[in-house]
Amino acid sequence: MIDVARRVDFEALDAADALAPLRQRYRVPEGVIYLDGNSLGVPAHAALEAVREAAEGEWADQLIGAWNGADWIGLPRRLGDRIGRLIGAAPGQTVVADSISVNLFKLLAVALALRPGRRTVLSTTENFPTDLYVAEGLGGLLGGERCRLRTVPLASVSAESLAGSVDDDVAVVMLTQVDFRTGARLELEAITRAVHSRGALVLWDLAHSAGAFPVELDLAGADMAVGCGYKFLGGGPGAPAFAYLAERHHPAAQQPITGWMGHARPFDFDPGYAPAPGIDRLLAGTPPILACRALEGALDVFDEVDLAAVRAKSVALGEALIRLVGESEVAGELELASPVDPEQRGSQVAFRHAEAWPLTQALIAEGVVGDFRAPDLLRLGITPLYLRFTDIFDAVVRLEEVLVSGRHRDRRFSRRARVT
Amino acid sequence: MIDVARRVDFEALDAADALAPLRQRYRVPEGVIYLDGNSLGVPAHAALEAVREAAEGEWADQLIGAWNGADWIGLPRRLGDRIGRLIGAAPGQTVVADSISVNLFKLLAVALALRPGRRTVLSTTENFPTDLYVAEGLGGLLGGERCRLRTVPLASVSAESLAGSVDDDVAVVMLTQVDFRTGARLELEAITRAVHSRGALVLWDLAHSAGAFPVELDLAGADMAVGCGYKFLGGGPGAPAFAYLAERHHPAAQQPITGWMGHARPFDFDPGYAPAPGIDRLLAGTPPILACRALEGALDVFDEVDLAAVRAKSVALGEALIRLVGESEVAGELELASPVDPEQRGSQVAFRHAEAWPLTQALIAEGVVGDFRAPDLLRLGITPLYLRFTDIFDAVVRLEEVLVSGRHRDRRFSRRARVT
Numbered sequence: 031m032i033d034v035a036r037r038v039d040f041e042a043l044d045a046a047d048a049l050a051p052l053r054q055r056y057r058v059p060e061g062v063i064y065l066d067g068n069s070l071g072v073p074a075h076a077a078l079e080a081v082r083e084a085a086e087g088e089w090a091d092q093l094i095g096a097w098n099g100a101d102w103i104g105l106p107r108r109l110g111d112r113i114g115r116l117i118g119a120a121p122g123q124t125v126v127a128d129s130i131s132v133n134l135f136k137l138l139a140v141a142l143a144l145r146p147g148r149r150t151v152l153s154t155t156e157n158f159p160t161d162l163y164v165a166e167g168l169g170g171l172l173g174g175e176r177c178r179l180r181t182v183p184l185a186s187v188s189a190e191s192l193a194g195s196v197d198d199d200v201a202v203v204m205l206t207q208v209d210f211r212t213g214a215r216l217e218l219e220a221i222t223r224a225v226h227s228r229g230a231l232v233l234w235d236l237a238h239s240a241g242a243f244p245v246e247l248d249l250a251g252a253d254m255a256v257g258c259g260y261k262f263l264g265g266g267p268g269a270p271a272f273a274y275l276a277e278r279h280h281p282a283a284q285q286p287i288t289g290w291m292g293h294a295r296p297f298d299f300d301p302g303y304a305p306a307p308g309i310d311r312l313l314a315g316t317p318p319i320l321a322c323r324a325l326e327g328a329l330d331v332f333d334e335v336d337l338a339a340v341r342a343k344s345v346a347l348g349e350a351l352i353r354l355v356g357e358s359e360v361a362g363e364l365e366l367a368s369p370v371d372p373e374q375r376g377s378q379v380a381f382r383h384a385e386a387w388p389l390t391q392a393l394i395a396e397g398v399v400g401d402f403r404a405p406d407l408l409r410l411g412i413t414p415l416y417l418r419f420t421d422i423f424d425a426v427v428r429l430e431e432v433l434v435s436g437r438h439r440d441r442r443f444s445r446r447a448r449v450t
Numbered sequence: 451m452i453d454v455a456r457r458v459d460f461e462a463l464d465a466a467d468a469l470a471p472l473r474q475r476y477r478v479p480e481g482v483i484y485l486d487g488n489s490l491g492v493p494a495h496a497a498l499e500a501v502r503e504a505a506e507g508e509w510a511d512q513l514i515g516a517w518n519g520a521d522w523i524g525l526p527r528r529l530g531d532r533i534g535r536l537i538g539a540a541p542g543q544t545v546v547a548d549s550i551s552v553n554l555f556k557l558l559a560v561a562l563a564l565r566p567g568r569r570t571v572l573s574t575t576e577n578f579p580t581d582l583y584v585a586e587g588l589g590g591l592l593g594g595e596r597c598r599l600r601t602v603p604l605a606s607v608s609a610e611s612l613a614g615s616v617d618d619d620v621a622v623v624m625l626t627q628v629d630f631r632t633g634a635r636l637e638l639e640a641i642t643r644a645v646h647s648r649g650a651l652v653l654w655d656l657a658h659s660a661g662a663f664p665v666e667l668d669l670a671g672a673d674m675a676v677g678c679g680y681k682f683l684g685g686g687p688g689a690p691a692f693a694y695l696a697e698r699h700h701p702a703a704q705q706p707i708t709g710w711m712g713h714a715r716p717f718d719f720d721p722g723y724a725p726a727p728g729i730d731r732l733l734a735g736t737p738p739i740l741a742c743r744a745l746e747g748a749l750d751v752f753d754e755v756d757l758a759a760v761r762a763k764s765v766a767l768g769e770a771l772i773r774l775v776g777e778s779e780v781a782g783e784l785e786l787a788s789p790v791d792p793e794q795r796g797s798q799v800a801f802r803h804a805e806a807w808p809l810t811q812a813l814i815a816e817g818v819v820g821d822f823r824a825p826d827l828l829r830l831g832i833t834p835l836y837l838r839f840t841d842i843f844d845a846v847v848r849l850e851e852v853l854v855s856g857r858h859r860d861r862r863f864s865r866r867a868r869v870t
Binding site for chain 2: 057059062064066069070072073078081082084085086088089090091093094095096097102128129130131132135139155156158159160162163164166167168170171172181260266267268269270271284285286287288289290291292293296298299300301302303314315316317318319320321322324394399401403404
């Protein structure tokens with residue numbers, strides 16, 4: 031068993047951690063080691079405060095006047111630019127709107143229109159299902175002669191291999207930078223350039239990237255991206271997503287869900303549609319303000335944070351986790367499913383285990399909240415803004431205890447719940 | 451000038467109003483007569499409480515566990531069924547999701563697929579712009595040979611005239627039941643039957659209907675509908691919208707924005723899309739939970755309310771408003787833009803005035819909040835759940851005072867704001 035006396039080493043790491051004070055900005059539940067911030071981030075106090083203010087101080091007190099008085103109308107662009115800073119996007123190229131699914135639909139349609147004569151959306155077989163579903167749905171609507179989805183195994187994806195897969199029929203390559211199961215991270219810039227060399231566009235899904243480590247969309251010459259407000263960004267459950275479109279594509283980009291918020295002059299109530307000149311043309315309907323304001327509060331913490339430092343701590347936490355598991359008595363039962371090289375990982379670590387489902391449930395019962403991904407993964411998210419080195423130590427100690435004691439075989443952990 | 455002594459008559463009406471106690475369920479700001487609940491409803495205390503609970507008691511305390519623990523995953527269907535009760539939809543035909551714009555896009559695509567060989571979306575020239583824009587956007591995506599928008603003047607729309615306009619190329623007639631400018635209300639059942647007699651479907655936009663008066667979608671044999679969560683339903687700014695699809699259409703309905711929440715088994719993470727068997731197939735991405743929970747709280751009040759009684763009070767308030775304006779010293783300046791017959795009105799009254807913009811602003815400064823709609827409308831929403839007869843009296847008294855004194859010509863009311 032791991033010697034609990036070693037905990038002092040981790041206490042020392044916490045004491046030396048320049049990011050440690052940020053934990054106080056979050057409302058982390060007592061007694062919980064939360065390794066699921068890559069699924070739903072812990073609320074920052076500022077996010078909860080923003081929700082209160084939006085509901086009580088804006089909606090209730092100002093009513094309709096808050097659209098101007100609290101600048102609700104500016105939220106999609108204002109939040110977009112704040113997220114833009116975290117993903118290497120100069121202002122005016124990112125908006126917050128809708129969900130990832132809806133934004134993928136818009137951007138895939140834009141991509142196909144930008145590459146006339148090409149009809150293939152190329153992705154990976156292991157991509158997050160909604161990404162594949164949306165491409166499939168667009169193909170169903172447009173017909174196979176205008177849109178078809180082709181997938182290649184993620185394991186085969188590199189800048190070189192992709193260049194070989196991108197033939198003259200590929201309009202856009204749709205990739206999730208960090209695999210939601212294993213955390214494997216793709217080289218955004220090299221892949222973007224390789225795909226460009228074959229005349230196709232790249233649509234990046236940054237669901238597990240934004241807020242977790244530095245992303246440089248503009249530097250990479252990326253075309254389009256989507257991402258999630260409720261994972262590392264901490265915007266709250268079902269927080270609206272974001273969409274990025276490089277400025278060079280704005281004039282020609284006609285997204286098909288032409289709701290009034292994407293109009294050049296929505297409050298003129300013109301009967302005909304005229305897209306907004308810039309990134310606002312990616313908007314569709316009225317944004318969910320309470321959800322947007324929660325995200326706005328969550329972003330306050332990021333204003334003070336250097337993502338390179340967040341990344342460095344993420345790597346240190348992940349390496350500590352892998353090393354401790356490897357040194358534990360249960361090392362033989364847990365196979366690392368994530369890349370060994372931290373440079374090839376996002377901000378999570380996944381282990382294969384034959385009983386991953388009951389193991390995940392037993393850990394949750396012990397206050398160690400990770401999640402299960404079918405068929406056999408225990409997925410542990412690393413969120414350096416509120417995780418401590420001692421959390422990693424304590425989590426592995428409990429993981430070892432559960433497996434050694436066999437507590438995960440208790441029948442109460444055997445039922446599959448619907449959502450994890 | 452209106453004799454202020456007459457106020458006692460309105461006090462008597464309030465005293466006799468069986469719905470009067472409901473006002474206490476809402477947080478109406480002090481000193482404000484809010485005639486804009488048709489744009490953004492006043493929060494019910496229960497809605498504000500639901501937001502607090504969702505943020506602090508669910509997100510913060512339960513984190514990822516709240517998806518099951520607080521049944522977040524069931525919200526779209528649960529809220530849909532609760533709204534379904536208000537629009538005459540049996541359970542299992544309504545979901546809460548996305549915005550009206552996004553839901554229109556889905557349902558128009560469904561409608562076109564259900565009527566192969568027909569390509570026209572027929573609507574009214576005066577329809578709310580986003581409805582027209584979305585049809586235009588879908589047409590732009592599919593091409594004119596598969597989708598085209600045709601509009602007829604609203605003034606010409608009756609069950610008989612529409613039947614004449616629906617030729618063999620019309621797949622779906624998209625109508626907003628209550629005109630957002632004048633409040634003119636269409637006969638939902640008669641029009642639905644007339645359109646059906648020509649082989650087309652009907653998509654009703656209930657933005658200004660749901661929660662304002664009884665709607666009977668099932669009885670009318672309606673096909674599809676969308677509506678707004680933030681107007682009469684009071685779900686909060688940018689509350690998610692709802693979508694209705696009659697059960698008979700479910701098996702054949704393939705909506706194109708195939709996000710994971712519309713999948714038959716979203717948490718199996720299958721690579722291929724299989725639509726949920728029922729109404730859930732209209733879902734796309736992850737719903738904005740905080741916004742959904744606000745709407746859920748808002749719906750609590752409706753559980754205790756008979757919409758026929760709400761309608762009766764709306765008519766009484768509207769008639770009182772029109773009568774008082776007609777008896778005022780400024781009757782000659784204000785032309786009723788709404789139908790005279792209350793049966794042909796929704797729950798708002800609009801007046802034409804040459805200086806409607808500054809007049810609206812001057813009234814807001816006096817605590818009478820209505821809104822302006824271009825080019826010359828003062829629009830006054832009637833929300834019987836929290837409006838009193840004395841509010842109507844006081845509003846008309848102030849309207850008369852402003853116009854007689856000419857205060858609306860003060861230069862501070864001359865600038866056009868972006869949002870009203």
